Amino acid sequence: MSVQANQSISYVSGNIALVEGAIKAGCRFYAGYPITPSTEIAEAFARRMPQIGGIFIQMEDEIGSIAAVLGASWTGAKSMTATSGPGFSLMMEHVGLAVMLETPCVIVDVQRGGPSTGLPTLPAQSDVMQAKWGSHGSYEIIAISPNSPNEAFLHSIKAFNLSEQYRVPVIILMDESVAHMYEKVRIPRDDEITVMNRRIPLDKEHYLPFKPDENLVPPMAIAGMGFRFHVTGLTHDERGYPAATREAQDKFVKRLADKIRKNAEKVWEVEQFCIDDAEVAVVSFGITSRSSLRAIRMAREEGIKAGLIRLVTIWPFPDKIMRDVAKKVKGFVVAEMNYGQIFYEVERCSNGKQVILAENLGGEASTADEILGKIREAK
Amino acid sequence: MSEKKLQKLLEEKALKIPRGEVMIFEERCKGCNFCIEFCPKKVLVQSGKYNSTGYHPPMLVEEEPLKVCINCGFCMLICPEFAICVKPRENK
């Protein structure tokens, strides 16, 4: 089912909404490989790209897909790929390359049960740490987590904007539930949508490809326009030439991480429900946040002062916000579909307050009842 | 054509062979000997001098009228270091 262009309300799945959001953001290049539960994204792009003059290619594997996405991005195109856990694992080396070359791109991971082949058709949220630490080396990326098809549409645009702004790979951490559920999606009017684009250098003569502006992000040349840049995955200097010294590493690799770390407060986004007087704060994201919202309402009915912090951005992790909440609450419940990942981030910020994991190894979305059970424990 | 006949034609100026001007960038040379080995007229030899990286650059040793650089350009093409180039020699 595709989104009707002249209607502002559609009834579509998360995967489809995400595709339409990407198209709205200006995405015109998709290279991907089929993998459940993300395949609908590839199939939708296969139908839509020729309609709008964009490029869809199914590559030989996930590694080829992400490589093609990076190549396309250097022509100025907004490029995307979508996958799930096993494919995400294959793409890790290129996440590092995208970071080193400061190449804007959006990678969608529609999470399913893992590890390994796991539960191909069933949800989980166990790639969260992988999104941050999956590639080798010291680096930072941005990851966001939609909890509805409507949000999948909006987050698609958001992901491209962040990617273009910070010249960093942005990962959309979906889960199979949100990807496959059908819900109302309100398509904003064009004047309600902000689309951001990478800054392009003006001076070809004196262009230094990796000399940053004040916001720590260098303007990005477009291939074929005469800039004659060289980019390499080796640690490099401002000219882009390999520089194998501690000083070069310290200067360059640090800036890549600082691009995100120093701008973290501008990037992160959370949604807070009933936190002001909360004694128990539930931290959740994606599909689990919906059950968590119901759970805190049920808790309030029982007289437990529960609140919810929904992570919209997962990385960079909003530690400052979490630490502020930690001062006020008695304890946290982290509701996530894994065996403890964001749990450790919350614990890190909890200032000694109790943190309980509402675990769910995957296979079925967590229920409000099971989260309520943990809230009672935390009280 | 025998060398004797060739020499005679040259003396009579009935035949002109192209001549080349060779420039050797001695500091770039890494002593691989490609140019020396494959020069068709064998006019390049290893010099006795060292460049600053310890290699012996080639030098041109011509013997008129036949053992001369004929501007074939092969030394320039084969050199991995861009350390030798040749262009047509201006006629005096």
Place this chain on the structure above:
Amino acid sequence: MLEQEYDAFLGKYFRIERFPHIWCPGCGLGTATQALIRAIDKSGIDPNTIMIVSGIGCTGRAAGYLNFDSFHVLHGRAIPFAVGLKLANPKLNVIVFSGDGDLFAIGGNHFIHAARRNNDILVICVNNFNYGMTGGQLGPTSPLDSSTTTSPYGNIEPSFNLPWLAASSGATYVARWTVLHMRQLINTILEALQRKGFRFIEILAPCPVNFGRRNDLPEGIDELKMYQKYSTVVNFADPRIAEIKWESEIIVGKFVDAEKPTYEERMTNLIEKVKGGRSG
């Protein structure tokens, strides 16, 4: 005067401020890159449209020395990166310049699929029969019985016949030369630049320090003399027989020169059919 002229010519195509390059004495890579730039110079193609994509290895370092928009990407992944680059902007002239291990071991899958699709890219493989950068390990083109650091008792793996692999995968232009055959190599690269589709050129080159030294070819010059002795130029030989018989017979020349619709042409037609012309 001549020095300045030569450097002016070189400076158009090389980042000469980075010279001397890192390649060893007797290595064939300087020569191979010279063939590339001379062909580009003769072709008249706007250098701003030339994209060089390379992988990891000694050959991969060429991208860093070439004065075009150049991309030194991951090991084995130059081809899919190049595929994305070309598809997103078909006006670019995309050249992959990488080594035997990079393109055919880790990168083998990407090679055969790009050839199968007939993606419009030129792939130049400098084949020095080993993994030189990392000290001389065996690769998919190391000759049977050869000595490498990971085959110290002799290589027990048969090696690839690259022209056959390329041709059977769908490449529309396939040729092989050695760095000794400079004039033919330059003309072949020039010809390939004027063709469309998936074009593949194999360039045999010495790696004296890490391969030749262990295999009775102690200097680059020894390997060049070996090429001279054993190479035979055959026009349009059947790629099936192009397997390199080490120190016995090396067939060089052009194997395939055909015309087939490129992936990009099919894509453009598809988009036109669906939409009626491509937008930006």
